[in-house]
Amino acid sequence: MSEPIIKIENVNKWFGDFQVLKDINLDVGAKQKIVVCGPSGSGKSTLIRCINRLEEHQKGTIIVDGTELSENTKNIEQVRAEVGMVFQQFNLFPHLSILDNCTLAPIWVKKMPKKEAEELAMKQLTQVQISDQANKFPGQLSGGQQQRCAIARALCMQPKIMLFDEPTSALDPEMIKEVLDAMVNLAKGGMTMIVVTHEMGFAKEVADEVIFMDEGMIIEKAETKEFFANPKSDRTKLFLSQIL
């Protein structure tokens, strides 16, 4: 593996007295695709939210593309501009059209000229096949379309890394596929991805490595085939037997 693009060392995090992350160590190489799974409350969402510092970690270091996450606001904004994130609840901006959702950050954060930003946005929207919805508002779109727009919005910042926080959990079953397809395409394009998901089919198809977390710890980390064929820990076996 080449020099890792994300280095997580001995990261600990507490919510009050409750320890959510316990001594997490994780290296992610460029263009690697990692799927994080585990029962709810295991800290997987918190872990990836720490990577772009939507949550602060209290101990340990996280280095993203050579920048260490600390109190330094400049660093944080720089990292966030390089790391795209897709949320469970889409979190589109309801007062802006789909196109404006996509161009807002490039124009104001990256200082991209408006025309260029719009071209880029249309390109990304075409990639996820909702370019015909560009002038509608988020409230007029289906859940699947909204989530694909959220992916396009994140991609418009031309990030090096994409984080997905249970992107399909809030969707109707028939819409899950369209979102997963968009993610598979993205993966084939060579994006570095960390995906928290329960879609094991997606993990088998795309992931290089699968991580199983429970109670704030990484229980198991293995290559995808290995992970599904012979999981080592009992906890993982139990989880897989319930989910598959």
Add this chain to the structure above:
Amino acid sequence: MINTLTDKKTSNYYYYLLAGLFLFSISILDVVLYSFFKINLTNFLPDILSLFLPLIIGFVGLHLIRIEYSGIKSIDLINKNINTNNFNAFLTLLIIFAIVKATPPSLSWMIFDANISGDSKEACTGTGACWTYVKVWFRRFMYGMYPNDLHWRINTAFILVIGLGFFGFFLKDNLKKYLALYYVIIYPIIAFLVIYYLISGGSFGLVWVETGAWGGLSLTFIVSFFCLIFCFPLGMILALGRRSNLPMIRYISVGYIEFWRGVPLITVLFMSSVMFPMFLPEDFFMDKLVRVIIAITLFEGAYCAEAIRGGLQSLPRGQYDAAKSLGMGYWKMHIFVILPQALKLVIPGICNTFLALVKDTPLIFVVGLAEIAGMLALAKTNPKWLGFAMEGYIFAAIIFWIICYAMSKYSYNLENKYKTER
């Protein structure tokens, strides 16, 4: 007759309905005749019975109307809304009778027996209202003690300020992004200069008129206008401050808001005129109108802040997350994502605060400034015009109502205009 009414056959329903409508109409007619034309149909009955008879007849009528679904749209609408059961029917009747009874005396006082001609108290010979009083004092109610021949200056200033207010709507598209800047900073400054140079005068060959002479409705407008445009940005900053992560800023904001919400406006106004000058250097003079505007702004800013904070809190956390994850800093996140949504949500709350502000302006009377209600208080003590307080206050109430109703209509419009689906 009794038999047909107790026998519940389909063919009888129309008899019920017709009988009910007939009785109900009789009862209303009786009350109308009595209160409008003083004709008492039930003269021959004992007093008590004659008083309650319409109520009883109407009640029975409504009951008969209600017995069965009629299939006639208007009647079913009545049944559904104001005649659902005996108690509602009773209340409906009482309210109708009260309105009917109250209409003739108030109409005759306000219009038929009222006087408006002439220009002195002696012209008011009728038993009704004396609108002559309002007519004679009209200019005072509008412009206060401002010299009569200079009223054009106030009018011109207001037309200019209103015109400049609309100016923003006609900005070219490529200048639209400066709209907020225009309304928050440039417009208030220009408006201040216009009002200062035109209404105060003192330069450009205009005679100086001190603020003590300003008054009436125009002063209401001036005070409300400046307080409104200044207290909104102040409230916004305080609301953001109260939710800030920096403890110092948060404590200052909380302290500020809790302080100003905890004191009555009237004491603030007293302080502004009595205490405040003591803290200023001797040669430093600040006009009392300016002091009053600052005091009201600081006071209402705290209320605005709380209204806006409600909007900020009602936004889902995901909106903050999404904006941050796109690399937006604090100000970009708030300006482009949070505030546009939050401010939409707080339009009703802000409107509420603004209405309260406009109706609080009469309190500036305590520092010797007489806006419209203050002018009334002065006028009613004028020895030539004693005893017409009622007319004056009704006049002022109507004016305040028009202003406030217009504001609330405008806020409904804004709400509809900026409605977004979630």
